[in-house]
Structures are given as C-alpha cells and as structure tokens.
Amino acid sequence: MVAIERSLPETGLVITPRLVLGILTAVIAVLVGMHVKIHLCWYEDICGPSRSFDMTYGYLFDLGSELSVPTWFSTVQLAAVALALVVAGAFAPTGRWGWRLLSLLFVYLSVDEETDMHGFWSKHSAGIQVSDATEGFNWIIPGVLIVAAVAVAFLPWFLRLPSRTRKLFVTAAVIYVVGGLVMEGLGGLTADEHFSNPAYLAVATIEEALEMFGISVMLYAVLDYLRGQDLAVRIAD
Structure with a gap:
C-alpha cells in the first residue's frame, strides 16, 4: 500500500524524489536507445540479430508514434505529476x-x-505556415501564446513558492518547452514529405527525449516540495 505521511516514516520503503528521478531517467534512456536502434534498422539497414523484432514490433518503441510505449510512458508521467500536484495542494499552507x-x-x-489533441490546433491554424512541410506543426503558434498566458496567470502564485521549488519548476518548464515547442518548430523546418530525413529524425528524437525528461524533473520538483513540507511517500510493509 502506498501512503503519504507527515514526517519520515520509520518502516516501509520511502520513495524519495531522487529515487523517482533516477528510475524515470533510466527508463527514458532505455526508450530513447530503443528508438535510435529501431530507426537505424528502418532507415539505415543497421539491424543486427534483432532485425525481425525491429521490423515487426519496432513501432511500439518509436518516439514519434502516438500508439507506442513511450507515449504511454509520457501519459502516465503527466498523470503522476497531476496527482502529486493534487496532494501538494491538499497540504500546502497557502496558495x-x-x-x-x-x-x-x-x-x-x-x-x-x-x-494528440494538439492536432486540433494544427487544423485551426492552417493560415500560419512557413512552408508546405510545416503544415502539421501549425499548433506551435497558439501553443506559444498559451504557454505565455499560463506563465503570466501563475506568476503571483509562483513567486510565493519556496526558492528551491521555483528553480526546479523553471528547470522542468525550460526543458519541456524547449522540447515541445522549440524542437518541434525545428522539426517543422527540417521535415521532408515523408518525415524520414536524418535531420528531422534527429530533431524529433531530441524533442521527445526532452519532453519526457522535463516531465520527470517536474515530478521530482513536486515530490521535493512535499518532502520540504515534511511529507513522505512510502510503500507500507
């Protein structure tokens, strides 16, 4: 059973922020490694003994696929952050x-x-286009505006957070936004008709890796805040 307790518990496995970040980072490294290996097999014919697996099941580990293990992992990570934020809100002294x-x-x-709800923004931003290749990336413009609006709206609350929490939140946000907006924009500029040239594939890989790691840092930040409030998450014996 997972429990959240005031002060460090005397029994059970304590789930520390550092432990969570370490595990998530290791998982991300494995997923990125699998993605790179599969793409080398698909596009460069560098497969090795796992050719059959890569060709048949490789799509399950493609960072660019919506129906894949990495997408599921990111979804779970984001849901975990949402849950941690609810807990933080329940115990926060103010705000x-x-x-x-x-x-x-x-x-x-x-x-x-x-x-892939951001596909909605692409369809409704058809007039915002740098080139034909960027058609599927039109959501970036409204995305930037939304990020800016959210940042302004949360600024008064953000400034009242502990200094360490603010720094960690900014770090997580920068990593995630660089991946989700900056690298996505570069992807739109480097993409070809089939989304398969080396430059685009490299940018897309970095983009997805940064997004996943940014979420991990955010979860670490919230758990670190809870720990600073003398709260601990443990798995009971």
Whole structure:
C-alpha cells in the first residue's frame, strides 16, 4: 500500500524524489536507445540479430508514434505529476488554488499526449505556415501564446513558492518547452514529405527525449516540495 505521511516514516520503503528521478531517467534512456536502434534498422539497414523484432514490433518503441510505449510512458508521467500536484495542494499552507489549477493543466497534457489533441490546433491554424512541410506543426503558434498566458496567470502564485521549488519548476518548464515547442518548430523546418530525413529524425528524437525528461524533473520538483513540507511517500510493509 502506498501512503503519504507527515514526517519520515520509520518502516516501509520511502520513495524519495531522487529515487523517482533516477528510475524515470533510466527508463527514458532505455526508450530513447530503443528508438535510435529501431530507426537505424528502418532507415539505415543497421539491424543486427534483432532485425525481425525491429521490423515487426519496432513501432511500439518509436518516439514519434502516438500508439507506442513511450507515449504511454509520457501519459502516465503527466498523470503522476497531476496527482502529486493534487496532494501538494491538499497540504500546502497557502496558495492551494495554484496547485489545483496546475494539476488540471497536467491532466489536460496527459490527455493530449494520449489523444494528440494538439492536432486540433494544427487544423485551426492552417493560415500560419512557413512552408508546405510545416503544415502539421501549425499548433506551435497558439501553443506559444498559451504557454505565455499560463506563465503570466501563475506568476503571483509562483513567486510565493519556496526558492528551491521555483528553480526546479523553471528547470522542468525550460526543458519541456524547449522540447515541445522549440524542437518541434525545428522539426517543422527540417521535415521532408515523408518525415524520414536524418535531420528531422534527429530533431524529433531530441524533442521527445526532452519532453519526457522535463516531465520527470517536474515530478521530482513536486515530490521535493512535499518532502520540504515534511511529507513522505512510502510503500507500507
């Protein structure tokens, strides 16, 4: 049973923020490694003894696929952040509304990750286009505006957070936004008709890796905040 307790528990396995971040980082490294290996087999014919697996089941580990293990992993990560934010809001001495609203934002991001809801923005931003290749990336423009609006709305609440928590939140946000917006924009500029040239594939890989790691850092940040409030998550004996 998982429990959240005030002060460090005397029994059971304590789930520390560092442990969570370490495990998630290791999983991300494995997923990125699998993705690179599969793409080398698909596009460069460098397969080795796993050719049959890579050709048949490789799509399950393709970072660019919506129906894949990495997408499921990111969805679960985002949902975990949303849950951690709800817990933080329940125990926060002040500014509970901020934690709760932020949790709703991460619920949306989790749903978007699984359903590709940002495709809606692409369809409704058809007039914002740099070249024909960027047609599927039109959502970036409204995405930037939404990020800016959210940042401004949360600023008063954010400034009241502990200094360490603010720094960790900024770190997580920068990593995630660089992956989700900056690298996505570069992907739109480097993409070819089939989304298979080396430059685009490299940018897309970095993009997805940064997004996953940014979410991990955010989860670490919230768990670290809870620990700073003398709260601990443990698995009971």
